Amino acid sequence: MRVDVVMPQMGESIAEGTITRWMKQIGDTVSRDEPLFEISTDKVDAEIPSPAAGKLIEIKNAAGETVPVNQVVAVLETDANAAASAGPAAPAAAEKAASPQAPPPPPAAAKPAAAPPATAPAAPAVSFAPGARIERQPMSAMRKKIAEHMIESRRTSAHVSSLYEVDMTRIVKMREAYKPVYQERHGTKLTMTPFFVKAACDALRAWPIINASVDGNDIVYKKDLNIGVAVALDWGLIVPVVKNADELSIAGMTRKINDLAERARAKKLLPDEVQGGTFTITNPGIFGNLFGLPIINQPQVAILGIGGIEKRPVVVDDAIAIRSMMYLSMSYDHRVVDGAVADQFLAMVKKGLQEFDESLL
Amino acid sequence: MKRLLCAFLGRVPYAEAVGLQESLVDRVRRGEAADTLLLLTHPPVITLGRTTKPGHVLIEDAARVARGIELHEAGRGGDVTYHGPGQLVGYPIVALSGERRDAHRYLRDLEEGLIAAAAAFGVQASRLAGLTGVWAGPEKLAAIGVRIGTGWVTSHGFALNCGSDLSGFEAIVPCGIGDRAVTSLSRILGREVSPEEAAPRTASAVAAALGYEAAWGDGAVAAGSGRGVSWPPSPGDAP
Numbered sequence: 328m329r330v331d332v333v334m335p336q337m338g339e340s341i342a343e344g345t346i347t348r349w350m351k352q353i354g355d356t357v358s359r360d361e362p363l364f365e366i367s368t369d370k371v372d373a374e375i376p377s378p379a380a381g382k383l384i385e386i387k388n389a390a391g392e393t394v395p396v397n398q399v400v401a402v403l404e405t406d407a408n409a410a411a412s413a414g415p416a417a418p419a420a421a422e423k424a425a426s427p428q429a430p431p432p433p434p435a436a437a438k439p440a441a442a443p444p445a446t447a448p449a450a451p452a453v454s455f456a457p458g459a460r461i462e463r464q465p466m467s468a469m470r471k472k473i474a475e476h477m478i479e480s481r482r483t484s485a486h487v488s489s490l491y492e493v494d495m496t497r498i499v500k501m502r503e504a505y506k507p508v509y510q511e512r513h514g515t516k517l518t519m520t521p522f523f524v525k526a527a528c529d530a531l532r533a534w535p536i537i538n539a540s541v542d543g544n545d546i547v548y549k550k551d552l553n554i555g556v557a558v559a560l561d562w563g564l565i566v567p568v569v570k571n572a573d574e575l576s577i578a579g580m581t582r583k584i585n586d587l588a589e590r591a592r593a594k595k596l597l598p599d600e601v602q603g604g605t606f607t608i609t610n611p612g613i614f615g616n617l618f619g620l621p622i623i624n625q626p627q628v629a630i631l632g633i634g635g636i637e638k639r640p641v642v643v644d645d646a647i648a649i650r651s652m653m654y655l656s657m658s659y660d661h662r663v664v665d666g667a668v669a670d671q672f673l674a675m676v677k678k679g680l681q682e683f684d685e686s687l688l
Numbered sequence: 689m690k691r692l693l694c695a696f697l698g699r700v701p702y703a704e705a706v707g708l709q710e711s712l713v714d715r716v717r718r719g720e721a722a723d724t725l726l727l728l729t730h731p732p733v734i735t736l737g738r739t740t741k742p743g744h745v746l747i748e749d750a751a752r753v754a755r756g757i758e759l760h761e762a763g764r765g766g767d768v769t770y771h772g773p774g775q776l777v778g779y780p781i782v783a784l785s786g787e788r789r790d791a792h793r794y795l796r797d798l799e800e801g802l803i804a805a806a807a808a809f810g811v812q813a814s815r816l817a818g819l820t821g822v823w824a825g826p827e828k829l830a831a832i833g834v835r836i837g838t839g840w841v842t843s844h845g846f847a848l849n850c851g852s853d854l855s856g857f858e859a860i861v862p863c864g865i866g867d868r869a870v871t872s873l874s875r876i877l878g879r880e881v882s883p884e885e886a887a888p889r890t891a892s893a894v895a896a897a898l899g900y901e902a903a904w905g906d907g908a909v910a911a912g913s914g915r916g917v918s919w920p921p922s923p924g925d926a927p
Contacts, residue, residue, distance in 0.1 A: 337836070338790035347738045362838055367738055370820040371765040371791040372844075373836040465793075468800050598807055 330379045332363065332401040334394045337373055339463075344368045345393045346400065351383050357403070364400070381405035469563040480625045484660040488620040491655045491673045493680050495636050498522050499651045505688050513578045520556060521580045523608055523633055525687070526679030528552050528573040531606060534672040536664055538605045540626040546663055555604035555624060556584055558591040559613065565591050566624060568604040577687050608633065618654035628664055631676070632656040655680075690723070692782065692900035694891040696884065697728040702735065702760050702771070705779070709843045712781040717839045723782040725894060725902070727887045730771035732856055733758040737766040737833055744768045747859035757859060764844035766820070766833030768860045774851020774872070776883035776890060782898060784840040795820050795832060798846055801890075801897030802830045805848065808889040811876050822848075827871035846894075850874060850886045 334344050344366035351357050351364075363377040381403035388400045466474065502517055509517040531538045531552055539548045552573045555566040567587035572580060590596050606627055611619030612635030621630045634654035641650045655677060659669045700708070705728060715721035734745060734757055745759075745768055752759065757770075771777055784794060799815050802822040806813035806829060813822045813829050822830040830848040837843060849872035857870045873881040895902035 338792040340792050341790075360838060365738075365763075367765055368791060370795055370833050371836060372738060372763055372834070373791065374838055376838040465796070468803070597810060 328405045329384075330381060330403040330405060331399040332378060332403060333397050333399050334366070335373075335375060336396040337366070337368055337371065341368050341396065343393050343395045344373075346388055346390050347372065348390055349386060351377075353383055353386055356380075356382050377403065379403055379405055467562065469565075473563055476625065477622050480622050483625055484623050484628070485662050486620075486623060486658050487661045487666065487669070488656055488658045489666065489669050489673055490618060491677050493653045493655050493677045494641070494650050495653045495680065496651045498680060498683055499636065501683065501685060501688065509578070509581065513582060515578075515582045515585050517581055518585070519633075519636075520584050520608070520610070521577050522680060522683060523631070523676075524554050524556070524569065524572050524580055524584070525577060526676045526683070527554065527606065527608060527631055529679050530672050530675040532573065533675055534668060536668060537629045537659070537672050539628055539663065540605075541628065541660070541663055542626075549605040551603075551605060553603050553605045555607035555627075556587065557607060557609035558588045559610075560592060565596065565601060566604060566607055567591050567596055567600050568602065570603065607631070612636065612653070618656045620656055621658050623658055623660055628662075629657055629659040629669070629672075632658070689901040690899065691903040692780070692891075692895040692898065693722045693724045694895065694902045694904055695724070695726060696887045697726060699731060699773070700728045702730050702733045702758060705730065705777075706760075706762070709779055709781060713837050713841050713843050716781050716783055717837070717841045721781075723900065724780075725891055726779040726781065727883075727891060728777050728779075729773055729775060729883050730777055731758070732756055732770075732772040733760060734768060734770050734860055735760050735762040735764075736768050737762060737764055745860055752859065755859075757856070762833070762844065764833040764835045766831070769831050769833065769847065770856045770860050771847055772856040774849070774853055774874075774883065776848045776850050776886045777845070778848070778890065778894060779845040780842055780894065780898065782842050782900075784836070784842060788899065789840050791834075791836060794834065794836070794842065797897045798832050798834070798894065801894035802832075802846060802848060804893035804897065805886070805890040806830075806873070808893060809873055809877065809881065809886070811873060824871050824876055827869045829871055829873070829876075848873075848883075848886060848890060850881045850883045852880060 337344065345368070346364055347367045348365040350362050357363055357377040357380065359378070359380045360376040362374045363383075364375050366373050366375060383401060384404045385402040386400070387402075388394050394400055498519070502519065502522075506517050509515055535548050536546070538552060539546050541547070551571055554569045554572040556569060557564060557566045567590075569575070569580065569583050569587065575583060587596070587600060604624065604627065607624040607630045609619070609621050609630060610633045611621065612633050615635045615637075618634035619632045621632045623630050632655070634656065636651050636653040638649050639652040640647050641652060642648075643650065655673060657669060657673055705726070708726065712721055712724055712726075716723060732755070734747075734752070736745070736759070747755075747757070780798075788794065788797070796815075799820070799822055803813045803815070806822065806824070811824060811829070813824045816823050820832050821828055822832075828849075830846055832846045833844055835843045849870060851872060852874035854870050854872060854875070873886060891902045
């Protein structure tokens with residue numbers, strides 16, 4: 328039986344290959360998976376194993392020739408004995424995606440042009456019909472990192488979430504009042520983030536388990552409060568870390584956070600500035616979302632989500648009042664943080680925000 | 689995560705490194721050895737890819753011999769390259785599987801790993817479209833040339849320029865790209881970075897880009913090479 332040997336597809340974006348060397352000559356016998364020829368594409372040389380056992384009876388393209396993927400480059404004759412076993416051998420070769428070669432097209436498809444590309448499972452790409460309305464793009468390095476990180480976190484931690492409602496009216500007013508002062512005195516824009524970082528730091532000191540991580544059967548309590556602040560980017564997401572956040576004044580913290588966020592957008596963060604976080608704050612409310620249930624930033628055990636702030640009618644002292652309200656969510660790792668602890672931590676963050684000490688500004 | 693056995697072998701003559709790779713490729717294909725990243729340096733050597741154009745070796749044979757530079761043909765992709773002291777050479781011997789069985793994907797993964805390794809030193813490196821390798825601005829920081837054997841087992845790999853002495857490159861047109869200069873971590877940082885120093889972070893970054901976790905070991909590699917590991921870097925050094 329005659330078996331065609333085709334130029335294999337070595338990658339989704341590879342359309343052709345240059346034959347650099349034939350390891351076998353016409354008349355030589357080869358066993359299946361024995362190297363038959365070598366090809367070169369871009370910066371890759373590849374050794375192509377024979378798709379079947381047999382005698383090499385025809386070489387269609389000499390070394391040096393560049394050949395499109397799936398074109399027949401040689402023909403093998405499996406002898407009488409081998410032919411008897413060729414039936415089972417051919418499907419076996421097709422199943423064995425372990426070899427880089429594309430399996431030969433079925434013998435019926437004698438003409439190379441008749442060999443449909445879909446018979447090349449060696450190509451990792453899904454071959455799709457012409458005109459299919461999709462566009463395939465490789466993930467960026469950052470996208471891949473985010474994807475791996477998120478899945479890894481879901482696999483690692485027992486995620487549970489708690490949700491609190493916080494009256495932000497005082498802080499909203501304070502921020503309005505101090506915004507021009509900050510611009511003038513500190514040369515930086517006072518945002519809401521420093522208020523959250525400050526309230527979180529105070530509560531983390533009271534509940535050190537929230538600032539911990541899990542290492543095997545140990546719980547590792549982190550003495551430093553290194554607060555990651557998630558920054559949304561057009562091309563993804565990054566979490567720069569405010570190191571020893573509890574040691575900074577509100578002005579210092581504001582400058583630090585703004586500087587990190589700006590450099591994150593300018594792609595100028597140093598590797599050290601996105602590492603070593605012990606707790607993360609993320610802001611899913613930025614586009615008006617009420618609240619999010621974020622994924623924990625490993626190896627941390629909790630992540631605080633800041634919802635959108637909006638005016639709502641609420642009951643204050645048995646009267647209906649208009650207040651600036653916000654949902655505060657936290658996802659935590661139930662392996663080490665129980666609901667009672669998480670809730671007391673959140674209650675403390677809530678109190679810290681509602682009763683924020685104006686003298687700190 | 690899968691573990692990539694990493695070892696720094698110190699200075700290894702080119703021919704010996706080729707032999708070590710061939711034996712590891714066989715053993716990895718048969719499942720007798722773990723996927724491995726060999727890290728080493730070479731004595732001065734010019735290696736030719738199968739597609740090397742003759743004019744890309746600039747140095748005369750006599751001058752080359754006088755300078756103690758060896759010449760070898762390498763069964764890898766790419767054009768001519770130079771290896772020498774001050775350059776961290778990495779040979780990942782790994783069995784690609786699943787969606788990673790894509791030659792271009794593999795090149796891009798190696799580039800990603802090397803860019804991350806440079807970033808770990810505070811050096812911003814990038815790809816240049818159409819030119820495989822890793823670049824700092826317009827200058828070449830790392831070269832890549834690989835081989836994929838039966839069973840999608842890789843060999844050859846990358847060379848990251850660490851030290852400041854780049855004079856060996858004068859003997860060649862790097863990778864056949866005439867108008868591009870070479871640079872190194874030391875040149876960029878203004879302090880001497882040795883291949884030994886670069887090895888741990890490079891191993892971690894390349895392992896991660898290939899979907900592995902770097903694990904430092906000497907047993908399997910040393911047994912295969914008859915060569916001890918001269919410097920087992922601590923994984924704690926990795927970022």
